[in-house]
Amino acid sequence: MRVIDVHLHLDIEDRNRKSVLFLNKPEYTKEKLLAEMKEAGVERGVFNTADSVGDGIESPAYPTPIRMYDALEYVKDTSSLRLMPGINPNSIPKNALRLTEEALKNGQIAGFKVLSGYTHFYPQDPIYHKFYNLAVKYDVPVMFHTGDLYDPEGITLAKYAHPLHLDEVAVKFRKMKIIIAHLGNPWVRDAAFVLSKNPNVYADLSGFFVDRVPKSAPAIASELQFAMEYVGEPHKFLYGTDWPLVRMKDYFGFMKKIVPSSFRKNVFYSNAKEMFNF
């Protein structure tokens, strides 16, 4: 089966600044990512910069455009990877809009990532609207973190990460493609409703467990199956892992069994190919 993974992370932190993402994880360099993609038979991937994770709350400012170009520079020799830069609402430099528009015009970026819950802003907050307008203009999706939060420091707020907020974004920005990352997990049914209500809303299936397949796997599977049955449309779901939080082979093995056979081609490959212009 051909596979595209739409939810990846890469360690592109500054050399002189300690990485704040996934504190306990081993290196997640480009080399490691490509090796694991090859091992798991994943053809292409979309990674998002989590430049606001850990600093989203009143901490040092990470200027989004610089980090976006850092990330692009890091993968410039790698045609199998595309970038969705994260928007850090605490720190939007004056030239951010111009630079991101330039990158969109040149086809360098594949959309945006909004880290609701890590940052203390609702997805419908006007601070994001100029980026949403860009997403509409260039027909690229915006991916929103929803649900479970990785929070060793105790600084995230769950209320911002509920998928129900995306209904308002979907209605106000009817032409914007919205991806509910992690299908709202554990608010899967709420996410499924927002998904089925709005033609412009999609979901990725990433991050339902970290490390190994957990004991709760049957419960997770039944939630996922409920959502897919309830929504009933194979073009609404995209495969993703949240690597490096999980091994690609393990996650694929798990999801392959859960996604109905009539959905597989769409979910594992063609939806992403179309949405991200691979």
Ligand SMILES: [Zn+2]
């Ligand atoms: Zn993620």
